[in-house]
Every structure is written in C-alpha cells, then in structure tokens.
Amino acid sequence: MQEIQSVSPQMVYAVWRRHADVWVRTWRTNLLPPLVEPILYLLGFGFGVGAYINEMGGVSYVEYIAPSILAISMMFGAFFEATYSAFVRMYYQKTWQAIAATPASASDVLVAELIWATTKSVTNATLMTTAILSVGYLVNQPLISIHGAILMPIIAIPIGLMFAGMGLILTSYTPSIDWFNIPFFLFVNPMFILAGTFFPLSEFPPIAQNIAMCLPLTHAAIITRALAYGDEIETLIFSIAYISVMTIVMTYLGVKLCLQRIVS
Amino acid sequence: MENSAISANSLTKNYGDFCAVNNVSLDVPKGICFGLLGPNGAGKTTMIQMIQASSPVTKGELEVLGMNTVSNSRDIRKKIGVIPQEDNLDPDFSVEYNLLVYARYFGIGFNEAKEKAAELLEKVELTDKAEQEINNLSGGMKRRLIVARGMINDPELLILDEPTTGLDPQARHSVWDQIRIFKNEGKTVLLTTHYMDEAEILCDQLAIMDSGKILIQGNPRELIRETIGDYAAELVALSFGKDEKTLDLIEKKCKLIDVNFSRVTDRIILYGKEIENIISEFKNEGNLTDIIRRRATLEDVFLNLTGRQLRD
Ligand SMILES: Nc1ncnc2c1ncn2[C@@H]1O[C@H](COP(=O)(O)OP(=O)(O)OP(=O)(O)O)[C@@H](O)[C@H]1O
Ligand SMILES: [Mg+2]
Numbered sequence: 285m286q287e288i289q290s291v292s293p294q295m296v297y298a299v300w301r302r303h304a305d306v307w308v309r310t311w312r313t314n315l316l317p318p319l320v321e322p323i324l325y326l327l328g329f330g331f332g333v334g335a336y337i338n339e340m341g342g343v344s345y346v347e348y349i350a351p352s353i354l355a356i357s358m359m360f361g362a363f364f365e366a367t368y369s370a371f372v373r374m375y376y377q378k379t380w381q382a383i384a385a386t387p388a389s390a391s392d393v394l395v396a397e398l399i400w401a402t403t404k405s406v407t408n409a410t411l412m413t414t415a416i417l418s419v420g421y422l423v424n425q426p427l428i429s430i431h432g433a434i435l436m437p438i439i440a441i442p443i444g445l446m447f448a449g450m451g452l453i454l455t456s457y458t459p460s461i462d463w464f465n466i467p468f469f470l471f472v473n474p475m476f477i478l479a480g481t482f483f484p485l486s487e488f489p490p491i492a493q494n495i496a497m498c499l500p501l502t503h504a505a506i507i508t509r510a511l512a513y514g515d516e517i518e519t520l521i522f523s524i525a526y527i528s529v530m531t532i533v534m535t536y537l538g539v540k541l542c543l544q545r546i547v548s
Numbered sequence: 549m550e551n552s553a554i555s556a557n558s559l560t561k562n563y564g565d566f567c568a569v570n571n572v573s574l575d576v577p578k579g580i581c582f583g584l585l586g587p588n589g590a591g592k593t594t595m596i597q598m599i600q601a602s603s604p605v606t607k608g609e610l611e612v613l614g615m616n617t618v619s620n621s622r623d624i625r626k627k628i629g630v631i632p633q634e635d636n637l638d639p640d641f642s643v644e645y646n647l648l649v650y651a652r653y654f655g656i657g658f659n660e661a662k663e664k665a666a667e668l669l670e671k672v673e674l675t676d677k678a679e680q681e682i683n684n685l686s687g688g689m690k691r692r693l694i695v696a697r698g699m700i701n702d703p704e705l706l707i708l709d710e711p712t713t714g715l716d717p718q719a720r721h722s723v724w725d726q727i728r729i730f731k732n733e734g735k736t737v738l739l740t741t742h743y744m745d746e747a748e749i750l751c752d753q754l755a756i757m758d759s760g761k762i763l764i765q766g767n768p769r770e771l772i773r774e775t776i777g778d779y780a781a782e783l784v785a786l787s788f789g790k791d792e793k794t795l796d797l798i799e800k801k802c803k804l805i806d807v808n809f810s811r812v813t814d815r816i817i818l819y820g821k822e823i824e825n826i827i828s829e830f831k832n833e834g835n836l837t838d839i840i841r842r843r844a845t846l847e848d849v850f851l852n853l854t855g856r857q858l859r860d
Contacts, residue, residue, distance in 0.1 A: 292622070298652045305649065306640040378636035384602040385630035386653035387622045547603065548563055 291395050295388040299396035302379075304403070318357060318411035325353045326419050326427070329482070341484045343513070350416050350427040351512035352481035354436055355443070355505040357412050361404035362444040363472065366451025366538070367464045370397050374455065380546060390547050394539045398448045405444025410437045432511035439511060443504045446531040450500070452538025456545045475501045503527050553578045553613060553705050553736035554599060560607035561594050561760075568594040570760035571608070576753075581727065581737040583747040583754030583768075585846075587854050590757040592740040593633055596709050599738070600630050613704055626654060629703035631694050633710045633740075637682045643693055644669065644678040647700055654701040661700070668696040672726065688719030695726050706730050707738045712746060724750060744847040758854045772844050776808055779823035780848055783830055784838040787814045794834025805829065810852055819844055 307314055330346030340348040373379040380393050413428070413436045420427035428436075454467055478492075479501035485493050496502050503523035510520050554576040561569040569591045576582040584592050597603035599612055601621035610617045612624045638646050644665055651661035669675045672692040677685065685693065691711065698706060708727070712720045727750055731737050741747050747754055748768045755765040764771060772778065783798060785791040798816050802809040807826055808819040820826050827839060 294655065295653065298655075301652060302638075302649050305645075309640065377639060378634060379638060381632065381634075382636040382638070382650075383653060385600050385625065385628075385632065386650065387626045387655070388653050389622065390602070 290389075291391050292388070295392040296396045296399065299383060299388055299393055300400050300403070302383075303396070303400040315411065318361075318408045319415050321357070322350075322353050322412045322415045323419060325349060326416065331423075341486075344425075346425075347427055347512075348484075349482060350420075351432075351508040352505050354409060354412055354416070354428075354512070355479075355501060355508040356476060356481060357408040358405040358440045358443045358504060358508075359447050359472070359475075359501055361406075361408035361440075362401040362447040363451045365401035365404045366397060366448040367454050367458075367467075368461065370401075370452065370455045371458060371461050371464070373397075374546065375461070384546075390543055391539065394452065394542050397452065397542075398445060398535055398538065401448035401451060402441055402444035405440040405447070406437050409440035413437070428512035429514040432514055435511050436508065439507055442527050442531050443507070446500055446504075446527055446534055449531065449534025449536070449538040452542050453534065456538065456541035475499050479505050481505050500527070500530055551578050552576060552611070554582075554738065555611045556608065557610070558608040559595075559598065559605060559610055561591070561598060561603070562606045568760055569598070572757075572760070572762050574755060574762065574765075576736065576738060578736050579731070579734050580752040581731050581739060581750050583751035584738065584740045584757065585742075585744070585747055585754055585850060586740075586757035589759075591760040592757060593709055594760075595757075596630070596707055596738070596740070599707060600628060601625060626701065627703055628705045628707060629698035629701060631698040631706070631708040631711050633713075635690050635694065637690060637693060637697075639682045641682070642678065643674060643680050643682065643685070646682065646693065647697055650697050651700050656701065664700055665696075668699055671729075672696045672722065688715050688722075691715055691719065692722060695723055699726075699730070703735070705736045705738065709740050710742065711739070712741065712743065720746075744845060744850055748846045756850060756853055763853050764849075768846050772846060772849055775849050776819035776844050776852060777821045777823075778844055779820065780842055780844040781818045781823050781827050782815045782838075782840040782842070783818065783827075783833075783836050784815045784840065785834065785836060789814075791835060794836065797834050798830055801830065801833065810848075817848065819848065 326346055326349070330349050334345030337345045339345070380390070383393050384390060413433045416427050417433055454464065458464060478496055479499050480496060481501070485496050485502070488496060503526045506523045507520055507527070509515075510517070552575050554574065556572055556574040559569055559572045559574070560567065572595070584595060586592055594603070598605050598610055598617065601612065601617040601624045605617060613627055615624050617624060638649060641649060647665035647668065648658070648661050651664065656664065666675070669678055672695060674689060674693060674696070677689060682690065695708070695711060698708070706727070711723050711727075715723065724746070727737055727739070739747070739750060751768055753765070753767055754771075755762045757763065764775070766774070785794045795811060795816055799809070799811060802816070802818070807829075810817050810819075818826050818830070823841065827841070830836075831839070
C-alpha cells in the first residue's frame with residue numbers, strides 16, 4: 285500500500301490557494317446558491333409548510349429546519365467538492381498530475397483537497413448563517429441564537445472534514461464521474477431526508493432510529509440544532525465523539541486510498 | 549556520479565505484474581541533450597515519472613542531479629522542469645495566471661513570478677496572449693506555454709516528454725529553439741520523441757528503448773554508422789505485391805552475400821558504407837522500377853532495431 289509521504293504545510297497552502305483562486309475568479313456565481321438556497325427553504329418549507337404545523341420538536345417548523353439546512357449545506361459543500369470537483373481535477377483537467385511535477389507531493393495535493401472541501405463547508409455555513417439571520421431579522425423571529433451563529437463556521441470544520449474524507453474515499457474508487465450518482469442516490473439523498481433534518485427521529489420506529497443514529501448527517505444536524513437553540517454542550521458528547529472518530533478515520537482512508545490510485 | 553545529471557542503476561518499474569521498465573542502466577552527463585526513443589509503450593514516460601520522483605522505483609537506484617529519488621524527491625523536483633506528454637494546463641486560469649500559480653509551488657514570490665512569467669512569455673512569443681483563456685489557445689500555443697511553465701523555476705534539468713507531437717513546423721522549430729537556448733546555458737535536457745529527425749538534430753546522445761529495455765545507446769551519427777553504415781539504397785519493385793518475385797530474389801541474394809537489408813511492402817532497403825558497390829550487385833536483378841540513394845537515418849536504425857510491427 286502506498287505510504288503517506290511527509291506533508292509540507294507550505295505546499296498544501298500553495299495547492300489550496302490554487303483552488304481558492306478558481307473560486308474567487310467566479311465568486312459571483314459561487315456566492316449565490318448558499319445565500320439564496322436557505323431563503324427558499326425557509327420560505328417554502330419553514331413558513332409555507334410550517335403554516336400547517338403548529339410545532340415540531342418543541343419549536344416552530346421554521347426554527348426546526350434552519351439548523352438542518354445548515355448541516356445539509358456543510359455536508360454538500362465538502363462532499364460535492366471531494367467527489368465531482370476533485371475527480372474533474374484528477375481525471376479531466378489533470379491538475380494533480382501537473383502539480384506532481386513540482387515540489388508539492390501527492391500527499392500535499394490530497395491534504396489540500398480535504399482542506400479546500402472543508403473550506404467550502406465553512407463558507408457555506410457562514411453565508412447561510414448570514415442569510416438565516418437576515419430572514420429572522422426581517423420576520424422578527426430570531427431563527428438561530430447569536431452565539432450559535434458565531435459557532436456555525438467553526439463546527440463546519442470537523443463536519444466538513446468528515447464529509448471530505450468520505451468523498452475522497454469514493455473518488456479513490458470511482459471508475460467514472462457518472463458513478464458518483466450511485467452513492468449520491470443511495471446514501472446522500474436518503475440521508476438528506478432521514479437524518480432528523482425535516483422531522484424528528486422520534487417519529488421513526490426504534491429500528492429506523494438506530495439506523496439513523498449511524499448516519500453522519502444525523503450527528504451533524506444534532507450539533508447544529510443544539511448550537512442554534514443555545515442548548516447545553518453536554519448533551520452532545522455522543523455526537524461529538526462520533527464526528528471526531530469519523531473525521532479521523534475518513535480523512536486518513538481518503539488520503540491513503542487516493543494515494544494508492546494516483547501513485548502507482 | 550559527480551558529473552551525471554541522471555544516473556540509473558539496474559532500474560526496474562513494475563505496475564502490478566507488468567514490468568514497464570526492465571533493469572535499465574543509464575548515465576546522462578550534465579550539459580547535454582539526451583534523447584529517449586522507443587515505440588509506444590516502450591516505457592519512456594514511466595522512466596520520466598521515476599526521474600521526476602513522483603512514481604516510486606520498484607528496484608534499482610536512481611539519482612537525479614546527485615540526489616536520490618527516494619530520500620530527496622522534493623529537492624529534485626525543485627530543480628527540474630517537466631514538460632509532460634499530456635496537456636495539463638489549468639483551464640480555469642489565463643495564460644499568465646497559469647505561470648503564476650505554478651510558480652507558487654516552487655515558493656517563488658508574486659513579484660518575482662510576475663517578472664519571470666513576462667520574460668518566459670516573451671521567450672515563447674505568447675506575450676500578447678497573456679490574458680487569454682487556455683481554451684482559446686491553439687495546440688501549438690498550449691505546447692509553448694507548457695514549455696514556458698516548465699522553465700518557471702530556472703531548472704538545471706529540463707525533461708520534455710514528446711514536446712512537439714502534433715505541432716506545425718513553425719511551432720516545432722520554436723520548441724527546438726527553446727531547447728537549444730536552454731542547453732547553451734550549460735544545462736541538461738532529457739527529451740523523448742517519436743520524430744527521428746528531431747532526435748538526430750537535437751540530441752548529443754540517445755538511447756532506444758523497447759518493451760522496457762534499452763536496446764542501444766550512443767551518439768546518433770555514430771549509432772547510424774556503427775549499426776547500418778552511412779548510406780542506404782531503396783530498391784523499389786512494382787507496388788501492391790505485383791512483383792514479389794523480384795523482392796524474393798533480392799532478399800535471397802542479400803542473405804547470400806551478407807548485406808544488411810530490410811524489406812518493406814514494395815521495396816528492399818540496403819545499408820552499408822560502400823553503397824554503390826552494393827547497388828551494382830543488384831542493379832539487374834528482376835524488374836526494379838526505381839533505385840533511391842540516400843543517407844542512412846536514425847529512422848532506419850530505429851526500425852531495424854524495433855521491427856516494423858505496430859504496438860498496442
Ligand atoms: N499507471 C500505470 N498502470 C499500469 N500500467 C501502466 C501505467 N502507466 C503505464 N503503464 C504501461 O507501461 C508501459 C509503458 O508505458 P509508458 O507510458 O511509459 O510508454 P511510453 O514509452 O511513454 O509510450 P508512448 O510513446 O505511447 O507515450 C505501457 O505498456 C503502459 O500500458
Ligand atoms: Mg509516453
């Protein structure tokens with residue numbers, strides 16, 4: 285198995301900057317989705333559907349889904365970047381191959397991919413939090429607590445890294461870009477609905493609850509929810525432990541397996 | 549060795565069970581242009597990937613600019629420039645920005661990179677394209693830009709993997725000029741190409757590889773002289789197999805009087821030093837439609853060594 289070579293922070297930064305430069309070049313189109321999406325969700329589901337729902341999990345429906353869409357956007361930000369976008373860079377644009385001829389190593393490239401994907405989670409979380417706060421201000425109903433809003437970009441780091449690692453694992457395996465549709469269809473999309481995001485897990489039969497508790501998004505949503513409501517951190521020990529372990533395992537495997545694919 | 553740019557000792561590379569480079573020993577002295585030739589799949593690109601220390605060596609030793617590819621891979625890549633076989637310019641950036649982003653991987657500061665980029669774009673005549681998107685460039689322009697990119701770090705060793713494939717004569721000459729200028733600064737060039745004329749013109753020394761092994765090594769002119777002689781004569785018969793009899797006859801006689809030859813569809817090519825004497829032996833053999841006299845080329849050597857069948 286391919287060993288992970290030494291990682292140079294300076295080189296990782298150089299590769300990360302390349303991705304950031306691409307993002308900056310098209311910043312207008314990149315800013316739009318994370319700002320507009322939450323507004324649509326809050327309007328359509330929160331206020332629209334919410335008008336027929338008195339409360340969910342002890343809060344109004346719009347308050348229920350606000351932290352959910354934050355967790356979802358952290359997931360998509362990192363996962364999309366570490367799968368489709370990373371594959372384009374690896375396979376079509378041969379960006380990784382070009383960098384392999386410079387002092388940066390393959391390990392540097394992969395660590396930079398992880399950090400870049402995580403950066404997308406953090407920017408998504410920041411922009412969405414801003415949008416949600418603005419909507420809350422307009423309707424005069426604070427949708428997330430202020431200190432929760434401040435912590436969202438920070439908690440996006442471990443959550444983003446976890447999904448980035450999972451994405452790289454898929455990228456190390458995928459035979460083609462279309463293949464990513466399968467894990468998206470079988471894993472990401474069901475998780476999107478079933479991770480306690482649009483209705484509480486307590487509505488499920490016990491066995492389904494147990495399955496849901498194995499899903500990474502469930503724990504991401506538990507944490508963003510607690511932060512949004514200003515709940516005690518102690519209740520989150522299990523979710524924090526889950527995400528910590530998953531983050532370490534997934535990022536390690538993602539880098540290791542991708543190295544095996546690209547360094548032959 | 550002190551004066552070697554590249555020194556390979558019993559170098560082997562396996563991809564799984566497949567052996568792409570098989571026990572190759574090679575010494576490229578500093579300051580020359582060295583050519584690595586061979587049919588498709590010979591192992592040229594694999595050699596280059598090991599030399600740029602991005603692909604691990606299976607067996608043997610490899611030193612580049614006096615450094616070991618295992619323990620000093622980063623330091624080696626800092627001092628070499630690579631022009632890859634496949635275009636891998638960044639389509640998200642402009643021509644100039646491609647160079648600036650690449651410079652960052654070498655730790656070159658922004659202002660210095662900007663100066664260096666302007667200088668290189670001037671050199672490869674792309675100054676007025678500096679702001680263009682990559683997708684708007686022609687194949688030749690892309691190639692020239694990749695050559696410029698490979699020189700952004702002032703390398704001591706420039707490695708070019710088929711730099712002129714698919715280029716028009718003008719662009720080809722422009723790439724040749726860059727290689728010559730670079731070599732004249734006393735630096736080393738490693739070049740792979742499928743164009744034998746290019747290898748003959750540019751390379752001080754070359755090696756011909758096939759199926760992962762080096763078949764022959766040396767100065768191109770000397771290789772031609774030593775292996776097949778200076779001259780060649782093509783004895784042409786009727787095309788499309790209409791006169792196999794004549795060719796069969798000549799072939800038999802070649803073997804009999806021990807003349808170096810090679811048979812190609814409608815003709816037999818004879819090689820040797822005293823070519824007129826040899827021709828006179830065959831002049832009246834069967835019905836020849838033409839006799840072409842020419843200098844023996846590297847292509848003759850190549851085809852004789854590696855055979856004429858296609859590679860997959
Ligand atoms: N990553 C890889 N995995 C498995 N086999 C490989 C890999 N890279 C190259 N090979 C095989 O190794 C052999 C040598 O390939 P290489 O690319 O070095 O040839 P080449 O001399 O550069 O050929 P060309 O002139 O077509 O560029 C080929 O048979 C190729 O299929
Ligand atoms: Mg090749």
